[in-house]
Amino acid sequence: MNISVIGLGKLGLCTAACFAARGHRVIGLDKNKYIVDKLQAKQCPIDENDLKQLLDKAWQNLTTTTDTENAIFNSEITLIIVPTPSGPDGRFSNKYIEDVLYAIAPVLKKKNEFHVVDVVSTVMPGSCDKCFKPLLENISGKVCGRDFGLVYNPEFVALGSVIKDFLDPDMVLIGTSDEHSSALVRDLYVTTCNNSPHIVIMSLINAEITKLSLNCFVTMKISFANELASICEKVPGADIDVITDTLGLDTRIGKKYLRGGLGFGGPCFPRDNMAFQAFAKEAGSEARLGAQVVAINNSVVERLFNIIVKKTNKNQRIALLGLSYKPGTHIVEESQSIRLAKRLVNAGYLVAVHDPEALSNARDVLGEVVTYHDDPYLCVQGAGAIVLLTNWMIYKHLDWRRIGNLTRDGALLLDSWRVLKGVKLGNFRYIGLGVGLDRITEGNPYEQ
Numbered sequence: 474m475n476i477s478v479i480g481l482g483k484l485g486l487c488t489a490a491c492f493a494a495r496g497h498r499v500i501g502l503d504k505n506k507y508i509v510d511k512l513q514a515k516q517c518p519i520d521e522n523d524l525k526q527l528l529d530k531a532w533q534n535l536t537t538t539t540d541t542e543n544a545i546f547n548s549e550i551t552l553i554i555v556p557t558p559s560g561p562d563g564r565f566s567n568k569y570i571e572d573v574l575y576a577i578a579p580v581l582k583k584k585n586e587f588h589v590v591d592v593v594s595t596v597m598p599g600s601c602d603k604c605f606k607p608l609l610e611n612i613s614g615k616v617c618g619r620d621f622g623l624v625y626n627p628e629f630v631a632l633g634s635v636i637k638d639f640l641d642p643d644m645v646l647i648g649t650s651d652e653h654s655s656a657l658v659r660d661l662y663v664t665t666c667n668n669s670p671h672i673v674i675m676s677l678i679n680a681e682i683t684k685l686s687l688n689c690f691v692t693m694k695i696s697f698a699n700e701l702a703s704i705c706e707k708v709p710g711a712d713i714d715v716i717t718d719t720l721g722l723d724t725r726i727g728k729k730y731l732r733g734g735l736g737f738g739g740p741c742f743p744r745d746n747m748a749f750q751a752f753a754k755e756a757g758s759e760a761r762l763g764a765q766v767v768a769i770n771n772s773v774v775e776r777l778f779n780i781i782v783k784k785t786n787k788n789q790r791i792a793l794l795g796l797s798y799k800p801g802t803h804i805v806e807e808s809q810s811i812r813l814a815k816r817l818v819n820a821g822y823l824v825a826v827h828d829p830e831a832l833s834n835a836r837d838v839l840g841e842v843v844t845y846h847d848d849p850y851l852c853v854q855g856a857g858a859i860v861l862l863t864n865w866m867i868y869k870h871l872d873w874r875r876i877g878n879l880t881r882d883g884a885l886l887l888d889s890w891r892v893l894k895g896v897k898l899g900n901f902r903y904i905g906l907g908v909g910l911d912r913i914t915e916g917n918p919y920e921q
């Protein structure tokens with residue numbers, strides 16, 4: 474098929490590369506000159522697992538242009554994958570999508586063949602029917618569903634595994650204005666995915682609500698696990714992992730995204746929850762669970778902070794290991810670790826931080842109020858407490874006996890994801906978040 478993709482960022486370029494590597498002819502368009510120049514030089518401008526190798530298979534079918542008319546005339550479907558930033562009220566802005574639609578609509582007016590406009594960006598429910606469709610119809614003078622098609626086709630991919638998730642999805646969601654458009658988009662995915670996903674076709678509004686509610690449901694699972702973890706902490710002998718691992722065996726629940734720990738962060742989950750609440754309010758209803766999911770997530774940082782306050786002296790250095798919102802990325806947007814760092818600094822603690830990839834991004838957000846370390850052993854030197862935050866694999870494999878000698882005697886070791894369970898440790902007071910203490914000994918109550 475002939476596809477155009479407008480917006481070649483973290484999701485758009487991976488999408489374009491997947492289609493092109495599977496033999497579809499793809500025209501990519503981005504307003505960022507750096508991205509276009511790099512692609513024209515056959516270089517990969519985005520840091521995402523497997524993208525470089527996929528592009529090697531895609532180059533022969535992937536061209537770039539800065540001309541919208543060229544992109545529309547030479548394709549049957551246009552995917553729009555531009556940002557939809559959140560406003561202060563939690564709603565996503567359609568500004569960038571509208572910019573693209575204003576450029577596409579006059580071309581639709583001129584084009585005689587049927588063309589499908591496929592919005593992939595995450596949008597507020599109601600955007601397609603109330604905003605995109607009237608905009609395109611008014612400017613093109615054509616009728617949506619008859620002369621051109623409008624599709625809402627969000628992706629369920631996580632950063633770091635965008636390509637794997639894209640090629641092996643559980644489902645493909647297609648909201649559509651008409652059957653012809655959904656059939657075209659379905660064929661595009663059938664000929665691209667490695668597996669045979671469920672392909673679900675529905676109205677535009679239902680697809681918009683489905684995308685947002687899926688992310689909110691997943692975060693509800695995470696917050697459930699974190700609430701359970703906070704209860705387990707108070708119960709001698711209780712262990713969050715033993716319980717959630719077993720809960721996950723029930724197919725009504727499932728194991729994925731049920732890990733108690735630091736809570737969720739990043740550029741997607743937190744803002745999707747806020748948008749869902751704004752959407753419910755706008756619809757004259759209320760997302761009561763959603764508000765609790767966010768409150769429980771915020772309280773994880775408070776739990777960590779309170780343990781640190783209780784178990785250390787203010788003049789002791791606190792070493793935070795892991796700053797990105799999850800391992801495998803340098804992104805610190807809405808990172809729980811960054812929140813904890815700010816909370817500690819504001820309370821007067823001396824904070825030292827380490828991360829294998831996110832130090833530079835963290836410095837942009839935190840400034841010089843903490844000390845930054847490339848070497849974890851230097852970060853923990855003389856610390857009264859070490860807090861294991863983002864669960865990078867390297868932390869499990871550090872020489873913990875050596876670290877025991879570098880830190881203060883009996884330093885607190887607070888392990889958000891319990892990665893050190895079973896690891897031989899030095900002289901620490903070890904606390905796994907979500908683990909109740911079954912041995913209370915005077916003077917060193919948290920030793921396990």
Ligand SMILES: NC(=O)C1=CN([C@@H]2O[C@H](COP(=O)(O)OP(=O)(O)OC[C@H]3O[C@@H](n4cnc5c(N)ncnc54)[C@H](O)[C@@H]3O)[C@@H](O)[C@H]2O)C=CC1
Binds near residue numbers: 595
């Ligand atoms: N990154 C991800 O894994 C996921 C992203 N999404 C959604 O996809 C959308 C895009 O996200 P990302 O790819 O992460 O954003 P991004 O910021 O990495 O990329 C967006 C790209 O669009 C380009 N752009 C903006 N306005 C344009 C215009 N008028 N014409 C041409 N290009 C334009 C920008 O230059 C940029 O390269 C957002 O709505 C996001 O919520 C949804 C699921 C996963």
Ligand SMILES: O=C(O)[C@H]1O[C@H](OP(=O)(O)OP(=O)(O)OC[C@H]2O[C@@H](n3ccc(=O)[nH]c3=O)[C@H](O)[C@@H]2O)[C@H](O)[C@@H](O)[C@@H]1O
Binds near residue numbers: 629688734742
């Ligand atoms: O809509 C989006 O844009 C995307 O948002 C998330 O993707 P992403 O934010 O990249 O990352 P995830 O790997 O899902 O992790 C999100 C957060 O949840 C946390 N998490 C994950 C799993 C878990 O059991 N517990 C938990 O706290 C992680 O630590 C991380 O902070 C979704 O997983 C994607 O399906 C979706 O397409």
